[in-house]
Amino acid sequence: MRTFSEQQIASLAPNANAVSNGRKLSAGGKFVSLMRSEDDSFYMGECKGSGKSNYVVSADFADEDHPVFRCSCPSRQFPCKHSLGLMFEMAAGKSFALGEIPADILDKREKKQAREAKKAASAGEKKPVSEKSARSGKAARTKKIKKQLEGLKLMKQLTDQLMNTGLSSMGSVSLKNYRDLAKQLGDYYLPGPQNHWNQLVLEMEAYQKDADKEHYHRAVEVLKRLRALEKKATDYLNEKLDTDQPEADDDILYEKLGGIWKLEQLGELGLLKEQARLVQLSFQVDYDAARKEYIDLGYWADVDTGEISCTCNYRPVKALKYVKQEDSCFDMARIGRLYYYPGGMNRRVRWDAASLEPVTLQVLKSVRAHAHKDVGSAVKLAKNEMKNLLSEDTCGMLLAFSRIGITETGEGKCWVLEDAAGGRIELAGRPGQEDGMAALARIPVPEVFQDQALFGLMYYDREKRRIRMCPCSIVTDQGIIRLLY
Numbered sequence: 001m002r003t004f005s006e007q008q009i010a011s012l013a014p015n016a017n018a019v020s021n022g023r024k025l026s027a028g029g030k031f032v033s034l035m036r037s038e039d040d041s042f043y044m045g046e047c048k049g050s051g052k053s054n055y056v057v058s059a060d061f062a063d064e065d066h067p068v069f070r071c072s073c074p075s076r077q078f079p080c081k082h083s084l085g086l087m088f089e090m091a092a093g094k095s096f097a098l099g100e101i102p103a104d105i106l107d108k109r110e111k112k113q114a115r116e117a118k119k120a121a122s123a124g125e126k127k128p129v130s131e132k133s134a135r136s137g138k139a140a141r142t143k144k145i146k147k148q149l150e151g152l153k154l155m156k157q158l159t160d161q162l163m164n165t166g167l168s169s170m171g172s173v174s175l176k177n178y179r180d181l182a183k184q185l186g187d188y189y190l191p192g193p194q195n196h197w198n199q200l201v202l203e204m205e206a207y208q209k210d211a212d213k214e215h216y217h218r219a220v221e222v223l224k225r226l227r228a229l230e231k232k233a234t235d236y237l238n239e240k241l242d243t244d245q246p247e248a249d250d251d252i253l254y255e256k257l258g259g260i261w262k263l264e265q266l267g268e269l270g271l272l273k274e275q276a277r278l279v280q281l282s283f284q285v286d287y288d289a290a291r292k293e294y295i296d297l298g299y300w301a302d303v304d305t306g307e308i309s310c311t312c313n314y315r316p317v318k319a320l321k322y323v324k325q326e327d328s329c330f331d332m333a334r335i336g337r338l339y340y341y342p343g344g345m346n347r348r349v350r351w352d353a354a355s356l357e358p359v360t361l362q363v364l365k366s367v368r369a370h371a372h373k374d375v376g377s378a379v380k381l382a383k384n385e386m387k388n389l390l391s392e393d394t395c396g397m398l399l400a401f402s403r404i405g406i407t408e409t410g411e412g413k414c415w416v417l418e419d420a421a422g423g424r425i426e427l428a429g430r431p432g433q434e435d436g437m438a439a440l441a442r443i444p445v446p447e448v449f450q451d452q453a454l455f456g457l458m459y460y461d462r463e464k465r466r467i468r469m470c471p472c473s474i475v476t477d478q479g480i481i482r483l484l485y
Contacts, residue, residue, distance in 0.1 A: 002040050002061065004091040007331050008356050012067075013084055014077045014324050022084025031089055036096040042105065043090060047082045049073060057082040062109050065336065065353035141246035144189055145237050148257065151188025152234050154181075155197075159227050167219055170204045191258035193233075196226050199290035214431065217462060221393070228389035233257055250342045256390055263352060266339040276338035277303040278349075279359055279367055281398070281455040282472035283328040284434050284484050292317045296326035299396045299455065299472070300349070303332065303363055306370020308396045308455075309340070309349040328485045331356035332363055345385045346396045361477065368475050371400040371453040375423035379467050382458040394430075394457040398475070404440075404449040415440065417454055417469065426468045430459050436471045436483030443474075443481065452476050 013019045025031070025047060032054060033046045041061045046054040057080075060068040069083040090096075158181060162169065170178060178201050185194040200222045207215035236253045240246050248254050248261075250269045255261065266272060278300040286295045296313035313326040333354040341348040372378040382395035402420045404427070406413050415427040415437065429435030436456075443449070453476075456469040474481040 001036065001093075001096065002043070002090060003093065004087045005331065005356070005358075006091070007329065009084060009087045009091065010327055011329070011356065012079060012087070014079070016327075018077055018079075018081050018084055021081035023088050025081060025085030026088035026092060026094075030085065031094075034089060034094055034096045035099040037101045038098055042101045043086060043096065044099075044102075045086050045089065047085060049082075055082050057086050058105070059083065059086055060105060060109070062112075065355070068112075138246060142241065145240055145246055148189050149234065149237050151185050151190045151193070152230050152237070154188070155185065155190070155193055155226065155230050156234075158197075159223065159230060162223060163227070167204060167216065167223065170201075175201055175205050175208075189258065192256045193226065193229060194258075195288075195290045196222055196229065200226065202289055225389050229256060232390065252342045252344075252390060255341065261341060263339050263350060266341070266350075267337070271340040271342065273338045273340070274336070276335045276351075277363070278309070278333045278335065278338070279303060279363060279480070280329040280333075281308075281475070281480065282396075282482065282484050283326075285325070286433070294320070294325075298326065298329070299346070300333075301367050301370070301398060301455075303366050306367070306398070308346055308398060310346050310396065311350070312348055328482070329356070330359070330480075332359050344388065344391055345381070346392070359480070364475060364477060364479065367398075368400070368453045368477075371398040371475070373400050373419060374421065375399060375417070375419045375425050379425060379458065383460075383467060386458075386460060394459045394470075396455065396457055396472075397469070398453055398455045399425075399469075400453045402451060404454065411464075425458075426464075426466070427456070427471050428461070428468045430457070430461075430468075430470045433457075433470065434484050436473075439483040440471050448474055448476060448481060 009022070010016075010019050013022070030048045031045045032048060034043075035045065036043045042058065043061075044056070044058040047057055049055045055071055055073045057071040057073075058069070060070070062068075069079040071080050071082045073080055073082055075081070179198070182194055182197040182201065185191075185197060200219055203215045203219035203222060206212070207219065233253050233256070236251060248259060248265060250271060280298050280300050282299045284297055286297060287293075288295055291314075294315040294317070296311075296315070298311040300309050300311065301307075302309065311326070313323075315323040315325060333351075334357055335351045335354045337351065339350050341350075372381075378397050378399055382397060385391050385395050386393060399417060400419065401417045404415065404417050407416045416424050417427055418424050427437065427440070429437045452474050454469075454471055455473045455475065456471040458467055458469050460466075461468045472482075472484045474483070
């Protein structure tokens, strides 16, 4: 008989409330009948609802990677709470009577298979694009690039002005004027630079209110990134015009300018891996005020290669009720096709479907085996990555350590990670981000601080003038201790 774990049910649910409601239906005995097919591909039940008639709910697993949930209730959530309740019945090991798959379900399966076969045939035999359509598409892409170059020229004028007069000159002009200028960048198909510009305005607005120099320093960093992005993007787009190749390529600048990747595009560029196994090391939710979006950020380790990648789920404030929030994953994700975004370390990844499996001791052993053994070389890698102004200002790394503890320095006491050769790096939270130090200090088991592997985010501490690491989780032989969820 098929079963579900709580993690699998939560991963399929539209939100946390739906999970809670589905659990209550199962625990409250609302299901009056349960049935499953002999081949274990179809489950069905009747659930008491608010109306006179029971709701008929089913789960079809003909396609293991894309199960189909159906329910006669009027809910617009998918899967609805009754479908989730049926999964909780399965998870609880309830007794399901054997029965035949309904004829209408078999008919729907046949129609779905026919649609997929037709789609596969169409994909295998792509219709040749007419010369007229190809010219039209190419002309549209070329026109967009020219418009982007116009916007970059405007951005250069703005950044040149601020570089010459100093950021303090923003105080003599209404910040509303700069916001209006930022909006103009959206008209030039430059949402990426537009977000940076909005961030710059926000930092200077905060600086004018509290005179905290940290805001000023952040504004300087944003201005440097804008300047670098303008220069590199201008060369990149001009080269596309010169070579008459306006199509998207595997250059990171395509996304930095605001381009949105489709999975099939990444696949065509060869940015994919077959049969990947990922384990999540850390998860957190950040709010980007410049983008006005929540970002569900997860860091994952490839069980087979050790590569640290990330997942980003963007949820605009205006569409929170329409976009499902991601959550922590405590199982191993087995992915048929894993797609990578262009980039350096900690590349963003996406996938269409995945199955969840328990994290075994062998999986943990494999993850730990890929950890960096030498702190110095790991810091060097992170430093080279963060020097690139187009990269993020943090770098996720998994470090093997001989011990973690508190030591005395000339600046006072601090937490330190030490490798087997005596190499050290300070552990500290980063201002403005979630801090795992408090959770680290509360770990009651001394053995956790010896001969394990720590995952954390390396960053440059401007005040201390050195690379430090914000701890996120500790990978042991028995499991992963999350400091940040």
